[in-house]
Amino acid sequence: MPDAPLVLVTGATGYIGGRLVPALLRAGYRVRTLTRHPERLAGRDWSGDIEVVRGDATDPHAVREALRGVAVAYYLIHSLASGRRFERLDRTAARVFARVAREEHVGRIVYLGGLYPEGEDLSPHLQSRREVGEVFLDSGVPTAVLRAAVILGSGSASFEMLRYLTERLPVMVAPRWLRNRIQPIAIRDVLRYLVGVASLPPDVNRSFDIGGPDVLTYRDMMQRYAAVAGLSRRVIMPVNVLSPRLSSHWVGIVTPVPHRIAKPLVASLVHEVVVKDDDIRDYVPDPPEGRIGFDRAVELALQRIKEAAVLTRWSSASLPGTASDPLPGDPTWAGGSLYVDERTTPVRASPASLWSVIQGIGGENGWYSWPLAWSVRGWLDRFSGGPGLTRGRRDPARVAVGDALDWWRVEDVQELRLLRLRAEMKVPGLAWLELWVEQDPVGRTLFRQRALFHPRGLLGHAYWASVAPFHAFVFGGMQANVALAAERREREGGAGPERGGASGPAAQSDATSQSAA
Known part of the structure; x- marks a missing residue:
């Protein structure tokens, strides 16, 4: 496809990027990736169909090589670590990327950030994502910032935390944030939006909230996950003494999700994250069957284990065309216990x-x-x-x-x-x-x-x-x-x-x- 538009995907070794690359190839784009570890792409079916640039997003020379001739650049680099250092690194990388994208006349930047309420003190994790989005919107390059809450797909850190908590605790004492409302979204809908915004008109430079059709509390999500997975109804007793910090330690003990990841995720859940404006559907219309609801998203995320097509290991198994299945680059704790x-x-x-x-x-x-x-x-x-x-x-x-x-x-x-x-x-x-x-x-x-x-x-x-x-x-x-x-x-x-x-x-x-x- 020599005449097809060339797109750059950063974070291709991660959860979203590893699923976005084949989706873009299927949509007819040529794909280039920027990664510090090209060897981690070797196990992907599509690794021979893309260009690979080795480098770090904070290195202007590597970023320039990666962005040269690119029509659309996907920025999917996030850190789930805590502390001020990670925020500075995120800020520096975003500014380098935005400046070079402007100098190389990139047609559009697409950034996947977090959904957050306006006018509240945000967790460091959400605050950094908001800041990165603002860097791109102010860059002079047309930008689409997609803001999502919990992404439902096997391998997603948020989904795996939900899975492990529900499966391992039939009775639990829970923090009060389980009563906060959340609008989760299936990974398939996330990918559909990411691919769709690549062809936005050049005058569109803004953020879009994206979510599925259901608004639930975290407690509702646990009960509905249990029902879909064939588990008994969970006994959940909220208490007010579990702070986000204590909750993150509790999650780290109960689940194999590392504490450094659980801590920012829990800190983000203290906010209600509900889509305020879903006019992205005016630009990327819903499919005929509509957006994927919570129960169906869980079914899709569990599809591999239900169909029992186990290959080398659960965390690296993949059914062709199933966007929610684990991939070789997913963390070892993803995909549930096996x-x-x-x-x-x-x-x-x-x-x-x-x-x-x-x-x-x-x-x-x-x-x-x-x-x-x-x-x-x-x-x-x-x-x-x-x-x-x-x-x-x-x-x-x-x-x-x-x-x-x-x-x-x-x-x-x-x-x-x-x-x-x-x-x-x-x-x-x-x-x-x-x-x-x-x-x-x-x-x-x-x-x-x-x-x-x-x-x-x-x-x-x-x-x-x-x-x-x-x-x-x-x-x-x-x-x-x-x-x-x-x-x-x-x-x-x-x-x-x-x-x-x-x-x-x-x-x-x-x-x-x-x-x-």
């Missing part, structure tokens, strides 16, 4: 022999580890209303997506590579078992096994803590016995699955051999 038990064993057999054992697992072929433990767990599941181990297999040697394997459902099959199973047993959360066939750099066959669990509420965390001590025996035994079965198949050169597992003698003899070793 417990992982991962084990890898070298196998003296070909990938084909190992795969034949893996795809024959379950049913009469068994689970290659602790037959009595699997049977007891199956009966407990049946007693609680689950399928237990009664469903068996459709075919003794082959699996297909959608097949039932005892209390598992086949979710993904990649021939000679991966079998992913989703648990349908009664557990307080979502669980998967992944069985991988891999090879190391010297050509050895590897059997990699991952058990993953996304807890639902406090009971889910307690459940994982109760079963994790047994994984060394259950999954460790499975590792050893599947490897032995594959090696035996390799020696015999036979076809069809090994028999034994949880329902026959082979697993027990293999386990004995493993114990002796």
Whole structure:
């Protein structure tokens, strides 16, 4: 697209920027990024489709190189640290960027700031965002400042704080700011506005409030999140003694959101943040289906975990085209809790022999580890209303997506590579078992096994803590016995699955051999 307008995105390694870049590419723009760490973009699907300038936003030379020939410049650099130093850095970077943008005749600056009430003493976080917006509006370059409150999308710091507080605290003593009104907005609508304002008329130089269709208190948001996520209604008891400072420490203890991030977020929540003027819709019209409401935004943010398409790790998983899913650059605490038990064993057999054992697992072929433990767990599941181990297999040697394997459902099959199973047993959360066939750099066959669990509420965390001590025996035994079965198949050169597992003698003899070793 040599004739397409060139846009610059700063902050492309961050939450918003990492989602904005592919949205702009889809809209037909050429994209350049300015980043101090280009290597952090290497894992993105679009990294080969953009120009990258290495540099810091406070360095005029790097900023000039990045802005040369740019039609629209997106400024998405924010700090969630506290203290005067971060405010000075934000001010310095904004002034450098604005001056160079004017000198390079950039057509427009777009800045995403925070929504705040007029006439109130603001937190340092919101005060800095207001000041940066004013720097750009006074720069002489046409500017659109978008002001948003809580952004709803997995990976957003505000959303993750809401998620963790709601999921981990069925009963809580809460600060009074939970009664303040907030107008949250879905990440998809934020991106739609960001892309849309790139084509504003050149005489538009102003701020726009952006928000979703719902105005809620933080307490309402927690209750509605719980309902969408399938959790019980939360018991929330507001008290007046929890100051923002104490509240931020409380958030830092209850959630994995770091204190340095929780502190400015909580300080911002002491204000009511409601859209006063939504005339941005005159410039960027709503889609036919309207703006995304709170409940639907939460559903979209949880879509990956509900659809159970777990890839390498939850914080780096992404469904194509799903703007609210976590991306590789998201913080490690984003995306909710995901417990992982991962084990890898070298196998003296070909990938084909190992795969034949893996795809024959379950049913009469068994689970290659602790037959009595699997049977007891199956009966407990049946007693609680689950399928237990009664469903068996459709075919003794082959699996297909959608097949039932005892209390598992086949979710993904990649021939000679991966079998992913989703648990349908009664557990307080979502669980998967992944069985991988891999090879190391010297050509050895590897059997990699991952058990993953996304807890639902406090009971889910307690459940994982109760079963994790047994994984060394259950999954460790499975590792050893599947490897032995594959090696035996390799020696015999036979076809069809090994028999034994949880329902026959082979697993027990293999386990004995493993114990002796």
